[in-house]
Amino acid sequence: MAQYRVKLSGYPLPGHTTESIAEALKQQMGLGPAQVRALLPPAKRVVKAGLDAQEAERWHQALTRAGLAASKEAQAAPAAAPAKPGDPLESLRSCLAQGFSRRRPSPLYSMHLSVVTICCVLMPLLYLALVTGLGYALYWYLGHAHLLIGRRVHGIWPLLLVYGVPGVSGGILLLFLARPILAGGSGRDRSLTLDPADEPRLTEAIQVLTGAIGIRPPVALKMSNQVNASVHFEGGWPGFFSGRKVLTIGLPLVAGLTSQQFLGVLAHEFGHFAQRFGMRCSFLVNHVNAWLDVRAHQPDPWDERLQRWAEESGDTVIRIVVFITQLGIRASRMLLHGLFLLSFRLSRSLSRQMEFDADRYEVMLAGSENFRETALRLRALSQAFGEIDEQNARTWREHKLLRNIPQAAAAHVATFDTQAWAKLKRSLGYGTTRYWDTHPADLERIRSAQDLQAAGLFHDDRPATTLFEHFAEHCENATRAYYRQLGVDYQTAELCDSQTVTSIHSQRTTAVDDLRRWSGRQWRSLPWLPLQLALPDAQAQLSWQACIDELRQDSPAIARDWEAAEQENKRRMRLAFSGTLDRHDIPSHLNRVEAFDEERHLPEYQRIAEWKTPARQSLIRVAGLYRRRIEHTLGRERLVAELVFALSPLYNDIECLQEAWFVASRFPDSRDPAQHAWLSRFRHDADVACQDYAMHLLRKCDGIPQTLLEGGSVGGYLRKRCPRLDHSSASPREFAGSAGLLLDGLNYAYQAALAELAQRCAEVERSRGITGIDG
Structure with a gap:
C-alpha cells in the first residue's frame, strides 16, 4: 500500500x-x-x-x-542513496568498510576524568549545603535569640532590631540564594532543522561515518549560519540519559571546504561521542560550569527590585533590611565566582585532552597533512564571514542584504590575495595553550596530527556541496533565520546576491577613500562642515590653486581642530545631561573627577552649541576654503543642486537630536536613589523632546530630493531605513529607540553625498592640472 x-x-x-x-x-x-x-x-x-x-x-x-x-x-520505500557522478559517497563507503581502529582510553585518563567530574559536580552540592546551612542557622537564631541576649524582648523597636531585621533580610537572602538552584535553563535553539529525506546523500554519509566510528547516528540534523559544527545531546538532560545526539552543521563550512575536509570535521565531532563515558562527564562538567558562570555573573531581577525598594522607600528599617540583604547577595556572588573559577580550572585540561582525542578521528579519515589545510581554511572562512557580515551591515543602510551568507563567505575567501593567505598561515603559528583554554592552540593540534603520520582513508577534493541536493535553499533559509535572530526587519525584495552587496560596499568604500585623499586625510565624519555659510571677501577672491595650497599648508592644524571639534560634540552631550539633572537640584558628575558646575559649564555648553570655540571657529574658516574650492570645480550656480549643500544646514538640528537622544538614553542607567523619584518624569520629558526633534528634522528631510540613495528624498530614504518612524501610534519611548537609526542614516547620507562630490571634484582637478592637497 x-x-x-x-x-x-x-x-x-x-x-x-x-x-x-x-x-x-x-x-x-x-x-x-x-x-x-x-x-x-x-x-x-x-x-x-x-x-x-x-x-x-x-x-x-x-x-x-x-x-x-x-x-x-x-x-x-527507503533505499540506499545511489552514488552519482561527482558524488564522494562511493569512495567513502569503500574506504570505511573496515571502520576506524578504536583505542580504549588509558586507566590513568579514565581516573583523571572521573576525579575531575566528581570535583566539579561537588561545586553545586557545596553551594546547596551552604544554602541549607544558612537556612538552618536563621531558623536556629530566630528560635534562640532571646537566650543569646539573656532575656525576653519587649517593645516594637527592640523586636524589629532583634527579630524583624535579621528575619526579613535573612529570608530574602535565602530566596535569592535558592533562585540559582530552582531557575530554569537557557533559551530554545534557534538553528533550523534539516529533513534527512531532503538530503539522502548527506544522511548516508553521516550513517557511514558514525557506523565506522562505532556510534549511533544523530537523531536530528540542524543547520546554522556559523563557521562551526557541533554534536550535542538532544534536549540536554533527556539526551544525556538516552544517548540521542543532534548534529548542527554550519553551512559556511560546507560552502568553503572540500568533501575530505568537511567529513574530517564531522569525524572530529563524532569522535567526541566515541568516548561515551567521557562525553557524559564532559556534559556534566560543562553544565556545572555554565550554571556557576550564569549565577555568579548574570544580572538578576532581584538586584533591581531590591534597589528600587531602597530608592522608593523612606523607611529606615526597610533600607537597613535591603542593605544587609545586598551585602549577603554580594557575598554569595563572590562565593559562586570562586567556585566557578575552581571548577573551570579543574576541567580545562580535560577538555583539551578530549579535543586531541577527537582530532585523531579526523586525522585517521582525512590525513595528517590535510589537518593543517583544514585548520587554515577554517581560519580563512571565519575571517571571510566577519568581513562579509560587516559589509552586509553597511549595505543594510541602503536596504540591501545578502540572500545567501554562507556562499558569500566562501566566495570571499576566493578573493584573498597572496599576502592575506601568508598572514593566515603565520597566524597558525601564533599563540600557545594557556591554562584556562578549553581548546589547544592550533599549532599544538597540528603538531599532534603530524605526529600520527596518518595518510588518511578518504581523499576527495570535490566540494562538500556535492553531498547536498538543495544546498542553496538551505543557505537562504539559514540566512533568513540569522536576520530574524538579529531582529532585522527586512522584506524579501531587499535580499540580493553577493555581487550586488559587494558592488555597493566597494563603491562606497572607494568613494570614502577618494574623499580622504581629496581632503588630504583631514576629513572626519563629525562635525559636518558648515558649507552653507556665505564666503567672506578674503576667501571669495582666492584662486583655485591658492585655495588648495592654503588647505595643504594648514593641514596638520585643521586635522587637530577637526578632532577637537568632534570631542566637543561628545562633551556637549554630557554637559546637556548633567545640566538637566542640575536644573532639578540633582548633583551629577561629567566624569569620575569633574562635578558639574553651572557657572562654569553652562557657558562652555553655549560656546560649543553656538560654534564659538576655537576649534569650531577654525572649521568655519576651513568650510569656506572647501566651498570656494568646490565653486571653482563645479561652478557657483550649480551648488544649489548638490545634496551636500542641502544637507549642511541641517547639522545644528542634528546636534540637537543627538543631545536629546543621549539624554533620553542615559536616564535608564541612573542608579542614584536621589534621582529615582524623578526618573519616570525626566525620562518621559527626554523621550518627548527626542521625538519632537526627530519629527522636526524628518519633515525638513522630506523636502530634500535625492537620487543617490533609495526613497526619492532624504526623508524617504530615512523612512525606508527605519519604518517605525512612520508609526504615529508609537510611544515617545519607542520612538526614541529609533532616533539612533535616524542619526546614523543622516550621517551615512551626508558621507555618501560628500564622497560622491569629492570623486567628481578630484576628476575635474586632475583634468585641469590642479595640484591636490596630497600634492
Missing part, C-alpha cells in the same frame, strides 16, 4: 500570523506549547510520515486550517 508524508513549507498561508497559527494549533489540534513551537514558521519539516492516503489528507487539512502551508507527498 502506498504511503504518504505531510511536510511543512516553512511559510504561513496568506492572512495568518504566527500568533493566530499558534492559537489555532492549540485549539484545533490540542498541541502543547513545545509541539506548537516546533511547527511555527520558518519550520520546514516532515510532520508525519508513513501515513495512508486518508490519514495524510486529514493531517494536511488540519494544518491548512491552522494557517500553515503544507504539502502531501508520496513516500518512496
Whole structure:
C-alpha cells in the first residue's frame, strides 16, 4: 500500500500570523506549547510520515486550517542513496568498510576524568549545603535569640532590631540564594532543522561515518549560519540519559571546504561521542560550569527590585533590611565566582585532552597533512564571514542584504590575495595553550596530527556541496533565520546576491577613500562642515590653486581642530545631561573627577552649541576654503543642486537630536536613589523632546530630493531605513529607540553625498592640472 508524508513549507498561508497559527494549533489540534513551537514558521519539516492516503489528507487539512502551508507527498520505500557522478559517497563507503581502529582510553585518563567530574559536580552540592546551612542557622537564631541576649524582648523597636531585621533580610537572602538552584535553563535553539529525506546523500554519509566510528547516528540534523559544527545531546538532560545526539552543521563550512575536509570535521565531532563515558562527564562538567558562570555573573531581577525598594522607600528599617540583604547577595556572588573559577580550572585540561582525542578521528579519515589545510581554511572562512557580515551591515543602510551568507563567505575567501593567505598561515603559528583554554592552540593540534603520520582513508577534493541536493535553499533559509535572530526587519525584495552587496560596499568604500585623499586625510565624519555659510571677501577672491595650497599648508592644524571639534560634540552631550539633572537640584558628575558646575559649564555648553570655540571657529574658516574650492570645480550656480549643500544646514538640528537622544538614553542607567523619584518624569520629558526633534528634522528631510540613495528624498530614504518612524501610534519611548537609526542614516547620507562630490571634484582637478592637497 502506498504511503504518504505531510511536510511543512516553512511559510504561513496568506492572512495568518504566527500568533493566530499558534492559537489555532492549540485549539484545533490540542498541541502543547513545545509541539506548537516546533511547527511555527520558518519550520520546514516532515510532520508525519508513513501515513495512508486518508490519514495524510486529514493531517494536511488540519494544518491548512491552522494557517500553515503544507504539502502531501508520496513516500518512496527507503533505499540506499545511489552514488552519482561527482558524488564522494562511493569512495567513502569503500574506504570505511573496515571502520576506524578504536583505542580504549588509558586507566590513568579514565581516573583523571572521573576525579575531575566528581570535583566539579561537588561545586553545586557545596553551594546547596551552604544554602541549607544558612537556612538552618536563621531558623536556629530566630528560635534562640532571646537566650543569646539573656532575656525576653519587649517593645516594637527592640523586636524589629532583634527579630524583624535579621528575619526579613535573612529570608530574602535565602530566596535569592535558592533562585540559582530552582531557575530554569537557557533559551530554545534557534538553528533550523534539516529533513534527512531532503538530503539522502548527506544522511548516508553521516550513517557511514558514525557506523565506522562505532556510534549511533544523530537523531536530528540542524543547520546554522556559523563557521562551526557541533554534536550535542538532544534536549540536554533527556539526551544525556538516552544517548540521542543532534548534529548542527554550519553551512559556511560546507560552502568553503572540500568533501575530505568537511567529513574530517564531522569525524572530529563524532569522535567526541566515541568516548561515551567521557562525553557524559564532559556534559556534566560543562553544565556545572555554565550554571556557576550564569549565577555568579548574570544580572538578576532581584538586584533591581531590591534597589528600587531602597530608592522608593523612606523607611529606615526597610533600607537597613535591603542593605544587609545586598551585602549577603554580594557575598554569595563572590562565593559562586570562586567556585566557578575552581571548577573551570579543574576541567580545562580535560577538555583539551578530549579535543586531541577527537582530532585523531579526523586525522585517521582525512590525513595528517590535510589537518593543517583544514585548520587554515577554517581560519580563512571565519575571517571571510566577519568581513562579509560587516559589509552586509553597511549595505543594510541602503536596504540591501545578502540572500545567501554562507556562499558569500566562501566566495570571499576566493578573493584573498597572496599576502592575506601568508598572514593566515603565520597566524597558525601564533599563540600557545594557556591554562584556562578549553581548546589547544592550533599549532599544538597540528603538531599532534603530524605526529600520527596518518595518510588518511578518504581523499576527495570535490566540494562538500556535492553531498547536498538543495544546498542553496538551505543557505537562504539559514540566512533568513540569522536576520530574524538579529531582529532585522527586512522584506524579501531587499535580499540580493553577493555581487550586488559587494558592488555597493566597494563603491562606497572607494568613494570614502577618494574623499580622504581629496581632503588630504583631514576629513572626519563629525562635525559636518558648515558649507552653507556665505564666503567672506578674503576667501571669495582666492584662486583655485591658492585655495588648495592654503588647505595643504594648514593641514596638520585643521586635522587637530577637526578632532577637537568632534570631542566637543561628545562633551556637549554630557554637559546637556548633567545640566538637566542640575536644573532639578540633582548633583551629577561629567566624569569620575569633574562635578558639574553651572557657572562654569553652562557657558562652555553655549560656546560649543553656538560654534564659538576655537576649534569650531577654525572649521568655519576651513568650510569656506572647501566651498570656494568646490565653486571653482563645479561652478557657483550649480551648488544649489548638490545634496551636500542641502544637507549642511541641517547639522545644528542634528546636534540637537543627538543631545536629546543621549539624554533620553542615559536616564535608564541612573542608579542614584536621589534621582529615582524623578526618573519616570525626566525620562518621559527626554523621550518627548527626542521625538519632537526627530519629527522636526524628518519633515525638513522630506523636502530634500535625492537620487543617490533609495526613497526619492532624504526623508524617504530615512523612512525606508527605519519604518517605525512612520508609526504615529508609537510611544515617545519607542520612538526614541529609533532616533539612533535616524542619526546614523543622516550621517551615512551626508558621507555618501560628500564622497560622491569629492570623486567628481578630484576628476575635474586632475583634468585641469590642479595640484591636490596630497600634492
